[in-house]
Every structure is written in C-alpha cells, then in structure tokens.
Amino acid sequence: MTTTPDFSLPVPSQADQTKSLQLIEHLHARMSAAPLSFAEYMREVLYHPTWGYYSSGQVQFGVGGDFVTAPERSPLFTLGLVYEWQQAQKAGLGSDVCELGAGSGQLALDFLRACALRDCLPHRYWILEISPELRARQHTRIQAELPMELAARVQWIDRAADVSNRQISPQIPTWAGGLVIANEVLDAMPAVRFRWRPGVLSTVQELKVDVQGARFAWVAQPVSPPLRAALNDFAGRWPTEDLPDEPVAAEINLALPVWLTEMQAAFGHAQAPSWFYLFDYGGNTAEVYRPDRTDGTLRCHYRHRAHNDPFVYPGLQDITTWVDFETLARRATAAGFHVDGERSQAAWLLGTDVPAQFSTLMAQMMNEGSDRAMVAKLAQGFKELVMPTEMGERFRVLRLTLPAHDHP
Ligand SMILES: C[S@@+](CC[C@H](N)C(=O)[O-])C[C@H]1O[C@@H](n2cnc3c(N)ncnc32)[C@H](O)[C@@H]1O
DSSP, X not given: OOOOOOTXXXXXXXXXXXXXXXXXXXXXXXXXXXOEEHHHHHHHHHHOTTXXXXXXSOOOBSTTSSBOOHXXXXXXHHHHHHHHHHHHHHTTOOSEEXXXXXXXXXXXXXXXXXXXXXXXXXXXXXXXXXXXXXXXXXXXXXXXXXXXXXXXXXXXXXXXXXXXXXXXXXXXXXXXXXXXXXXXXXXXXXXXXXXXXXXXXXXXXXXXXXEETTEEEEEEEOOOHHHHHHHHHHHTTSOOSXXXXXXXXXXXXXXXXXXXXXXXXXXXXXXXXXXXXXXXXXXXXXXXXXXXXXXXXXXXXXXXXXXXOTTSSTTTSEEEOOEEHHHHHHHHHHTTOEEEXXXXXXXXXXXXXXXXXXXXXXXXXXXXXXXXHHHHHHHHHHHHHHOTTTTTTTEEEEEEEESSSOOO
C-alpha cells in the first residue's frame, strides 16, 4: 500500500529538505529491523529531539504557519477560560493554572494579561511542555511580552509529576489546585493505526510503516495484544448492521490510560481540587470510527494545506488524529477522574461570559471609531470559534474534575 506523492503541496526550502532527509535516514535505520508501529513513526517525526516537527523549530503557529489553533485564532477563546478560572475561584479551588502543551505561548500571554486586568491572577501558571525548543520559545516570548510581575508567575516543567515534586526544586511550591488546560494536545499524541470492519475484532490488522523502494508505505501486520485489548474495550458496543464489506482504516491512542493515570497522580490532591478542560477535534466513538471514514481521521498540515499522507516531508509537517471523547471519558473515570461532561466548543463558549464581552467590545470599538479592520477581525474570530462550519462543532471540550466528586 503506497500513497501517491501530493504535488500540490508547497516545496520545502533546501535546508528543510536536508533536515527531512536526515530524519528519513534515521527512520530507514530503525525500520531495517522491523516495520514501525504508526505511533512510533509519529513519535519520531513529531518529537525526535533533533529532527522532529515539534522539537526542531519547524512548527510555526498561527496565520503564517501550518495551522491555526483556537487561542491563535482569537483571544476570545482564552477569555472563555478566564471566565472558567473565575468560576473556579468562586467555587474555592486552588490558586494555580497549568497549561499542557502551550505551543507558541499565546494562550498563556492572553490569559495572564486578562487576569491582571480583572484582578484574578493565578499564584502560579505552570506550563507542561514536552518540546524543549517550544519551552525556550515560550520563555523568550513571555519574558519579552509580559511585565516582570506576570512573567515571574510562569513555571515550566517537562513532566506532570514535577508539579508536586519538592525535590526537583524546593523553592517551587507544589500544585495548589485550580485549572488544567489542554488545547489540541491529545490529537498530537502518537496513535496506532489499524484497519477493520468496524467492531469485528477478527478482521483487525495493524497498519505499520515500512520502507518500500524510496518511500514509506503501510504494511498490514497481525494485531498486537495491546491494540486488541483496547479495541475489545469498545468493539462490543458496535452496531452489527450495515457494516461495510471492506475494512476501513482507523487510529487509536493506546497511551491514553497511562497518560490519564499520570495526570491523576500529579494533580489529584484531596486538598487541592482541579478542573481539567481538554479541547480537541473529535467526537463520540461512533462518530470517530464511522464506517464511511475509510481513511480514518489521520490529518496532516503543511503550510495551511491539510491532507492525508503522513509520509510526505517527515519532520516538516504536523500529523494529528481525532480524539474519541467517549473512550477518553471512560478511561478518565477508570483513572480516578470525575467526568463532568463533554460539549462542542460553540456550546461551551456561548455558555461563558464571552458573548456578552464580545458585544461590549464591539460596541466600544464602534463608538470609539476603531480601525474597521480590527473590528472585522474581532467579529471574524468570534464567528470562527463558534460557527458549526468552522471550529464550533468539530472541536469538543471535556471537563474532568479531581478529586472525583461532583461540583456545581
Ligand atoms: C498542536 S500543538 C497545540 C499548541 C497550543 N496548545 C495551541 O492550542 O496553540 C500541540 C502542543 O502539545 C505539546 N505536546 C504534545 N504532547 C504533549 C504531552 N504529552 N504533554 C505536554 N505537551 C505535549 C506539543 O509540544 C505542542 O506544544
């Protein structure tokens, strides 16, 4: 199974091609022993310390980059989280915020600026970022763009356990409870790929990656025990009618239970309650594994072109897969979280004070005769966050709480 190279994509610079070729050589060496699972391939092309997309300085966020996330699209998204933060404060939660996978640092900047204006600054704004290059980028930006008093509240860590590890740095207080935010982090985690007639375990084959001629290609392999166990978890719920005759491709993040357990262990203090907001694109199990999604949910982004070929430009493009929020919620419960509910990004944002803030801001800008382009940008940003045809429906948010008890 080889895929045809996509000639509509922009051609990378010579330097980028050289970087990608070095990663390809490294991957060839790894595949000389055996094909790689797609999760291993994804980990290499996204997070290899030297050539990975998120580690090498390749990723560019925002309008001029490969893709635009919600906090890059409009500060109104972050204002929705500031509203949640204020609700958390009213509910007596702790004084900290932790952002997982902070990308360009945009959300952190907007969050802290808005909190300063509303007099509700978190004591500490933790950033858990696995890419050292992005950590450095976020640090530079936050130091340059925030007043010292705000910048000093930001603390970087590279594993969740460090929020509570006094031995790492005795002068840093441990996690005090509060808000944990992750936007488009789960979709960037390595996922295994397989094909099956949905719900029929006897048809499952794992799709691994191997070298064929000059290109990488999918190779069908017997299903591994962890993949079989994970599919077994929801295959029984599958409707048995109207199954396609041909197997379809799909993806699954097998590391999710371990990740959730780590999060629970790090943030689950009885005396320091936390609310988690996990945003991503995806849906319930039936939606993500819909039989007519013959090529799964794998999506690659290169300079604002979205396509389905993860073997193009290794290390230069982003690779994502959809989040199955139903399974995520079940796994979260098993890991000790309370699942508070899942909704679309539009339903979430419209339930905060952001629509009112948006109207006030628009009226203010009109009255003050603000630049029309700025007014249009604000309106466009709001529309893109909530419209069903834009990010409003495809993007979902799951709210989890720790410790696992109900809250208002
Ligand atoms: C698609 S970007 C999203 C960036 C940002 N949240 C935004 O919305 O613009 C994914 C981010 O998650 C980070 N990341 C991936 N896996 C992670 C993990 N297990 N823990 C923390 N950060 C992670 C990446 O390095 C990157 O910063």
